[in-house]
Amino acid sequence: MINTLLFIVLPYVAIVLLILGSVYRYKYSGFKVSSLSSQFLEGKNLFYGSVPFHWGLVFLFFGHLIAFLFPRAVILWNGMPVRLFILELSALAFAFLTLSGLLMLLIRRVSTPRLWFITNKMDLIVYLLLLVQIISGIWIAIAFRWGSNWFASVLSPFLKSIFFFNPDIAAVSALPLMIKVHIVSAFVMVGMIPFTRFMHFLVLPLAYIWRKYQVVIWNKKVKSISES
Amino acid sequence: MVFHLDKCIGCHTCSIACKNTWTDRKGAEYMWWNNVETKPGTGYPTKWEDQDIYGGGWEKTKKNPKLKSAGKKKGLGNIFFNPKLPAMDDYYEPWRYRYQDLFDAPEGDDQPTAMPVSDITGEVMTPKSGPNWDDDFSGSPDYARKDVNFKNISKEEQEAMFMLERMTFFYLPRICNHCLNPACVAACPSGAMYKRGEDGIVLINQKKCRGWRFCVSACPYKKSYYNWKTGKSEKCILCYPRLETDQAPACMHSCVGRIRYLGVMLYDADKIKDAANTEEKELVKEQMDIYLDPFDEEVIEQAKKAGIADSTIEAAQKSPVWKFVKEWGLALPLHPEFRTIPNLFYVPPLLPTMASTANNIYESTSDSLWDSIENSRLPMEYLASLFSAGDKEIIKQVLKKMMAVRIHRRNKTVGDMPADESLKALKDTGLTEEIADAIFRLTSIPLYDERFVIPPAHREEAIEMLQDTQEYKGETGLGFTEKPKRGL
Numbered sequence: 001m002i003n004t005l006l007f008i009v010l011p012y013v014a015i016v017l018l019i020l021g022s023v024y025r026y027k028y029s030g031f032k033v034s035s036l037s038s039q040f041l042e043g044k045n046l047f048y049g050s051v052p053f054h055w056g057l058v059f060l061f062f063g064h065l066i067a068f069l070f071p072r073a074v075i076l077w078n079g080m081p082v083r084l085f086i087l088e089l090s091a092l093a094f095a096f097l098t099l100s101g102l103l104m105l106l107i108r109r110v111s112t113p114r115l116w117f118i119t120n121k122m123d124l125i126v127y128l129l130l131l132v133q134i135i136s137g138i139w140i141a142i143a144f145r146w147g148s149n150w151f152a153s154v155l156s157p158f159l160k161s162i163f164f165f166n167p168d169i170a171a172v173s174a175l176p177l178m179i180k181v182h183i184v185s186a187f188v189m190v191g192m193i194p195f196t197r198f199m200h201f202l203v204l205p206l207a208y209i210w211r212k213y214q215v216v217i218w219n220k221k222v223k224s225i226s227e228s
Numbered sequence: 229m230v231f232h233l234d235k236c237i238g239c240h241t242c243s244i245a246c247k248n249t250w251t252d253r254k255g256a257e258y259m260w261w262n263n264v265e266t267k268p269g270t271g272y273p274t275k276w277e278d279q280d281i282y283g284g285g286w287e288k289t290k291k292n293p294k295l296k297s298a299g300k301k302k303g304l305g306n307i308f309f310n311p312k313l314p315a316m317d318d319y320y321e322p323w324r325y326r327y328q329d330l331f332d333a334p335e336g337d338d339q340p341t342a343m344p345v346s347d348i349t350g351e352v353m354t355p356k357s358g359p360n361w362d363d364d365f366s367g368s369p370d371y372a373r374k375d376v377n378f379k380n381i382s383k384e385e386q387e388a389m390f391m392l393e394r395m396t397f398f399y400l401p402r403i404c405n406h407c408l409n410p411a412c413v414a415a416c417p418s419g420a421m422y423k424r425g426e427d428g429i430v431l432i433n434q435k436k437c438r439g440w441r442f443c444v445s446a447c448p449y450k451k452s453y454y455n456w457k458t459g460k461s462e463k464c465i466l467c468y469p470r471l472e473t474d475q476a477p478a479c480m481h482s483c484v485g486r487i488r489y490l491g492v493m494l495y496d497a498d499k500i501k502d503a504a505n506t507e508e509k510e511l512v513k514e515q516m517d518i519y520l521d522p523f524d525e526e527v528i529e530q531a532k533k534a535g536i537a538d539s540t541i542e543a544a545q546k547s548p549v550w551k552f553v554k555e556w557g558l559a560l561p562l563h564p565e566f567r568t569i570p571n572l573f574y575v576p577p578l579l580p581t582m583a584s585t586a587n588n589i590y591e592s593t594s595d596s597l598w599d600s601i602e603n604s605r606l607p608m609e610y611l612a613s614l615f616s617a618g619d620k621e622i623i624k625q626v627l628k629k630m631m632a633v634r635i636h637r638r639n640k641t642v643g644d645m646p647a648d649e650s651l652k653a654l655k656d657t658g659l660t661e662e663i664a665d666a667i668f669r670l671t672s673i674p675l676y677d678e679r680f681v682i683p684p685a686h687r688e689e690a691i692e693m694l695q696d697t698q699e700y701k702g703e704t705g706l707g708f709t710e711k712p713k714r715g716l
Contacts, residue, residue, distance in 0.1 A: 030435040036459035036714060037439050041348070043315040054308035114316075114348050118456065120714075203438055205307075205417030209300060213414035218425030 003173040006184050011162050014191030021194025022202055035200035038115050045108040053101025059094045060137075064151075068159050071152035078149050087148050092141050099134045102127075122196045129189050136182040144176065155183075229480075230552045230559045231401055232671060233577040234630070235487040238399035240264050240360065242479035242488075246403075249467070249478045255457025257322035257347045260359060261464035262479040264401040268375040268610070269362045271400075273318040276450040277376040277563065283312035284448030285411050285566035286504060293504040293567050298415035298446040307417065312445040316456070320357040322347040348456070366397030377613040385607060396605040398577040400614075401487070403479060404451040404464035405562070405570030406430050408495065408518065409504045412463070415446030426685065428571065429466045437461055448566035458714060472685040480680065489670075491547025491681040492540055493571070494520040494531055504567045508617045511564040518569070519554055522547070543683035548670055549573065556667055558626055560615040576611050576623060578630050579604035597653060601627045625657070632657040633671075636664040 026033055039046050067074050078084040106127055109115050141147055154171050161168040172183070193199055246262040265271045279285055283297030295302070297312045325342040333340030346353045362371035367390045378386055388394065406423075410430050413421040420436035421443055423429070432443070432452070439459040443452040452463040467477035475481065480488040495518045503514035520527045522544035531541055544550065552559040552575060559573035581600035601624060608620040616622040632653040639650035654664060670678060 031458070031460075032714060034438040034459055037441060037454070038456070039310060039313055039315070039441065040454045040456045041316055043313060047309050047311075050308045113351070117348055117350075118714075200438065203418075205304070205419070205438065205440065207419060208304065208417040211419055213295075213299075214410070215413055215416075215419060215422040216425050217422045 003169055006180065007158070007169040007172050008167045010184065010187050014187040017191040018193050022199070025194045025199060033199055033203055035197040036118060038118055041114045041118070042108060042112045045104065045112075049101050049104035049108055051101065052097045053105060056094045056098030056101060060091070060098060063091055063094070067148060067151045068156050071156040074148055074152045078146070084146060084148070088141070088146055091148065092138070095134060095138045095141060099138065102130055102134060125192070126196050126198065129185060129192065132185045133182065133189065136178055136185065139178050140182055144179065229406075229572040230489040230549050230575065231572065232487040232489070232575040233398055233400065234575060235485040235671070236264070236399040236401055237485045238264055238266070238363070239484050241482050241484050242401055243359070245478040245482035250465070251462075255455040256453070256462060258316065258319045259453040259455075259462065261451070262401065262403045264360065264399050266362055266364055266366060266371075266397050267400045267614070268366055268372040268377065268397060268606075270371050270374050270376075272359070273314045273450050274357075275374065275376055279448055279566070282314060282445065282448070282450065284446055284450070285568055286409065288505050288567070291505070292501060293409065295411055295415055295446055298411070298442045303415060303417050303440075303442050307440060310441050310445055313441050313454075314444065314450065320355070320359065320361065321353065323353055323355055364397065367395045372397070377610055380613060380618065381607055381609050389606065394605050396580050398579070400574075402449065402451070402562070403572065404430065404466070405449060405568065405572040406466060407571060408500050408569035409567065411446040411448060411566075411568050412443035412452050415442040416440075417442060427468070427471065429468050430463070431465055431468075432461055432463060434460050448563065448568060449570070471682060474682055474684065476680040476682065486674070486679065489548040489552065489679050491549040492544040492683055493547060493549055493553070494522050494527060494541075494544050496520055500569060504569055508565055509619060511567070511617050512560060512619065512622055515561060515564060515569055516554065519550070521554070522550060537683065537686055539686075540683040543681050546681045548674070548679060548681060551666070551670060556629070556663065558629060558667070560622065560626065562615060563617075565617040574615060575630070576615055576626055578627055579606050579611075581605070597649065597656075598628060598631070601631060629657045629659060632659055633664045633667045636661065637668050
């Protein structure tokens with residue numbers, strides 16, 4: 001029963017919230033679609049927090065994504081022990097990088113009085129969720145070897161079954177508690193995106209890559225000039 | 229836009245008009261879309277001109293100008309932390325006074341005081357810096373001596389300049405330059421910033437702005453500001469709601485010294501890229517070549533073809549900016565070496581002349597016609613560093629013209645100068661009596677309509693083309709459609 005709730009109901013609720021919530025916030029509350037940057041109020045310690053945290057997270061995110069999309073390739077890669085060690089060690093290194101960044105951000109926010117005045121309740125929930133997620137992840141990486149292998153054979157099929165509307169939770173239900181915590185908190189985070197500063201993840205300015213540098217808008221639309 | 233620095237009295241009325249109209253809001257307290265600096269001085273934010281610190285503006289490369297510390301690679305690579313962003317302490321921590329204490333204090337032996345409290349934390353604080361903190365502090369070691377424009381002036385010369393007899397200063401009012409090659413627009417990863425085609429005003433779409441803050445670091449003039457409360461960047465909007473209703477911007481309208489001029493300039497957008505990427509020596513000249521003669525038949529024809537209204541062309545012909553910048557060659561861009569092609573021009577100040585003390589008698593008269601310019605109290609290098617990317621000749625030419633107008637008018641109104649000297653001064657600078665009189669008139673006694681030539685915005689036609697106006701009847705079209713309140 002509890003497994004059904006956690007691994008079938010929660011994922012779908014999270015995904016629905018993500019889609020409807022994001023569209024709603026973007027459309028009706030466009031002014032709030034960003035992460036409230038505090039670099040202006042404190043710009044020294046932020047570097048040692050934000051940079052390792054974000055880059056660590058970028059690598060971990062793509063690591064999980066690749067394992068989910070190409071499980072066979074990951075298992076094949078892990079066929080040689082050396083390659084397995086390299087993969088596991090670098091993943092663990094990025095996890096520690098992310099954790100150290102997050103702790104730095106947390107310490108910074110608590111110890112800088114100026115920042116208290118732009119911190120809201122949702123930011124505290126964000127910190128809590130991230131702490132749970134990263135610590136449980138590191139715990140799993142150390143306690144349940146080798147994650148990159150069994151992720152491909154246990155979690156990739158589970159996630160796939162969710163996306164194909166044919167949830168199969170038999171294998172997931174049997175996993176140790178810490179792994180369940182990691183999965184549940186991941187889905188909670190997905191569902192929380194529209195209600196927290198996580199929202200800025202959805203508006204990465206990728207269009208900048210192919211945009212021309214200068215933007216000119218004619219109210220009259222007689223012609224539009226853009227200089228590169 | 230033209231600001232005539234000789235007329236600026238440093239009263240800060242412009243700053244207050246702007247502040248009361250636009251930035252008297254939470255998170256915007258520290259912003260001065262219009263500010264007035266004392267020069268020599270470090271300015272606001274501190275040392276904004278030093279791009280080694282702030283990394284603003286463009287750099288020359290082989291083909292196209294390149295953003296100094298922003299752009300596609302550097303911008304997106306530093307998206308998690310903007311290394312060149314000025315922090316609040318580079319401006320100042322805003323505060324207000326607890327005036328209520330003056331009324332509420334219990335009776336006692338001492339006078340109650342209104343304590344300063346921070347606008348951010350609400351705690352009692354000791355202001356360490358503030359708006360115009362360095363006002364009139366020329367010569368002081370903390371401000372004037374740290375002026376970035378002294379880079380190319382020798383130590384001895386600097387020390388000589390700060391001698392009591394020689395000390396001088398002038399004011400530099402600054403607003404957004406609404407550049408032709410804006411670094412802020414190019415650096416904005418979200419595409420929230422844009423230049424309006426019709427009037428060239430550079431704006432930030434508050435809904436599209438995601439607060440990456442690259443406009444703040446990319447603008448070499450530091451005229452884009454981050455609102456720490458709403459998490460969005462804001463900047464001078466050239467009072468476009470006023471402009472569209474035929475009123476001068478608040479700072480210009482309220483200017484006590486009447487130093488500000490506003491008018492239309494027609495320009496050739498195809499020349500911008502090359503002008504921004506030219507040799508440092510050529511920057512001023514190339515920029516001047518972008519602007520087109522509004523009396524030229526071909527220019528008028530092309531402008532009409534491009535859909536520019538007749539009223540706008542007419543305004544361009546009457547433009548005081550055209551006169552000061554192109555016709556008379558009196559106004560120069562501020563720091564052209566930033567390569568943003570700023571649209572705000574300054575008539576440099578006629579500095580006080582250097583006096584000599586012979587036999588303990590203070591003497592400042594001279595036999596030579598141009599002596600007062602050659603021997604001004606601030607070295608020419610200083611003005612050249614501000615207005616001509618280091619070219620002293622350009623500055624000298626402008627100052628000589630201004631001096632010639634003075635000599636001519638003195639000859640005409642007071643009559644205590646030899647007429648041939650006046651004629652020689654005009655001839656030396658390539659002016660005629662008519663032009664000198666016109667310069668005098670627009671400088672000293674211009675009417676409101678001569679200072680501000682604002683063409684109708686033709687919003688009515690523009691709107692009809694895009695939407696059914698009946699649908700929007702009764703709407704003001706101003707203000708936030710959503711309150712700028714955060715919480716997420």
